[in-house]
Amino acid sequence: MRDGSLLTPHLARVATPAAHGGPLWRADGTVLVTGGLGVLGRLLVRHVVVSHGVRHVVAVSRSGASGEGIAAFVEELRAEGAELRVVTGDAADRAVLEDALASIPAEHPLTAVVHMAGVLDDGVLGSLTPERVDRVLRPKVDAAWHLHELTAGSDVPLFVFSSVSSVLGTAGQGSYAAANAFVDALVQHRRGAGAPGVSMGWGLWGAKSGLTGGLGETDMRRIARSGVQPLSADQGLALFDLARATDDPVVFPLHLDTAALSGGDTENIPPLLRGLARTPVRRATVRTEDEPGGDSLATRLARVPEAEQDAQLLTLVRSHVAAVLGYDDPRTVGERRAFVEIGFDSLRALQLRNRLNGATGLRLPATLVFDHPTPDALRGYLRTLLLPDSPSARDAEGGAAADAVAPDPGPGQSKGDEAIEQLRSAASLEEVFDFIDDQLGE
Template sequence: MAEHGARDLVLASRRGAAAPGSADLVAELAAAGATVRFETCDVTDPAALDALFARLTAENPLTAVVHTAGALDDGVLTELTADRLPAVLRPKADAAWHLHERAAALDLSAFVLFSSAAATLGTPAQANYAAANAFLDALAARRRAAGLPGTATAWGLWADATGLTRHLDAADVTRAGRRRIVPMAAAEGLALFDAATRTGEAVTLTARLDLSAPAAGPVPALLRDLVAAPAGPAAARPVSDAAALVARITALPAPERGPALLDVVRGQAADVLGHRGTDAVAPDRGFKELGFDSLTAVELRNRLGAATGLRLPTTLVFDHPNPAALADHLLRALLPGESEEATADRIIAELARVDSALGALPADGADRARVAAHLRDLAARWDTQETGGEPERAALDGVTADELFDLIDRGIS
């Protein structure tokens, strides 16, 4: 208000004065010298909006419109069925178009649409939200082309929780940071709003971006020319991460390749989930149990694809039960010519690690008994596979008739 001279405000929403925080907002704006009036109106309803405009224009001229509504229904693209689109598109696209139609004949000083960086930079799992905001950007451009005021502010991430972001946790904020979008304080956001309305541009990206060197993480395609290039001659022709990883894995002795690639999988998984280290990502723990959902599964797929250079399916994470199985799959894909002997070497190396771990168990106790029972079961099942029959039958295959009768005579069956 101090910047733009607004003194008479009408705030329209579906809940009107019943919206949370409305009383505090009225008091804050009144202290700044403004009069505030709440109107209960679903702006996506053309008839309700007609009635609101009729009331407003009959009392005082409407001089500016600021549209701030939005809704989310995040999910990966393959999960965005038709019934998940309207709830996101309606408050953005439908409401903005209705406002545009009714305000087209008015002498407005500003027509501001709250858009999102999702439509400009792309954010994971927000294809529907990106489409809705892309409509706002196009509408602002259309108004400008027609000689009407129109500004779309493509917001990034606010540090203060809002209706759209209060569900985000630390891992979500970290993921946004990897897209080079970092939280901004309210004062910074207000300053960006003022700057955007003065640029004369239809669309302005109003977000705080991390444009530091690439070491901070992968750079979205649209920001690559803005990110500072690393210094030094080595930066001129960098070796791709995928080529470096393949070279490193290939140079290792065969028994060490699987564990090395498993470390990569666990490290990337821990990073996606927001863990500080890999301890929370047990090799034999299921991905769903670790906390992966469709969004984080796709992010891990993307990271492993970039790390290995492999073309991986979107279902990669859920096609394999745990990090160990996934690492083994990636190793076979990276080194398809590796011999069965090398596979046996890896298994023998793993058995050696198990043997070493067994030595740490106490000489007696329930844990040792449980492990012993598991090992006996594993050995029996392996013996079954080798002989093609039941373990007990395989054990008797080499027994002579005299030995068998001797067993019967001793009462052993």
């Protein structure tokens, strides 16, 4: 809320600069890179040497020059006519950065800083300890702050490798999202003070790095469903050059599958990305089961035997549950498994409610999955609404609710309190099921 108005943030495309303005690499200067000797770091260092003619690079690395393949990389750059000097140390240690900057000779002054250091330690909020949070924040936040202070008052640009998690967020990445949100805000603050810099909130790179090397197939499928596709090395480096030349303090270099964003259920598109879909969200409505000019779902159900009605309604519910969860096969949705046990949170509950509104023509409550906590219970509830005159309609809801997996509220606990407690554990349960999927190779 700002000045009495409600504002909704969204991502929008940045116009490609007609010419690369902003800070330019100086061949006679020195570029300082933190965390720049991993897979992505070597791509970037090689790029500034080969494509931008930089002859002097200083890299701050924990492993130092003794790291695997570093000696060969130094020789590779030397063959290109460039000098790579490796400083062993922690970029979050201000003294290490001060020494690295002090060692840069006056004849090759510092002309740019690229802050790439970062660490992951994913976990749901309840599992995060101060030590785990500090492990993530130190290399990203502390190092960025020190670099900002040490280059304040100069015309040296600070280019920070951030992450799109700072605005989109993903389950289990609370500390990493917070770290990147900090550096985004820091660069905005820096630009407001008149110092140059850009924070680049990257999506996924195709090249496996220390941060992404542990991603399994389940993780990749989840990322793909968000519309974020892996960047090739060439795409990433080209976006780096464009981001470097932009006037915006914070940009998000992404490879977005906008066709996928607009082609699916728009309720599943993160609100921040909806403006990037090729079709406006209001036109991309949820598909309804009622065919144009045809009979309603209730009319079609009334024509079939009672047992077939239950089967069709259960198939309808499982299909939309699978769509919300991103499952390929609705049959993997257990009809008597509680929604909170299979990864439903408040947002997914609303997504399912909205899908079923479109599929049935009903106006269902937002508490739908908590009032009817299993697919079978929900099937029974829909039956009572769509076929109220059916002899077994009332029994269908009651019987399904009686078979629900969710326990009764304890003493002094309401159904609403119970739903909140279930939601608190949903993310950790989702992680468990994703782990099981990985182990089973699904």
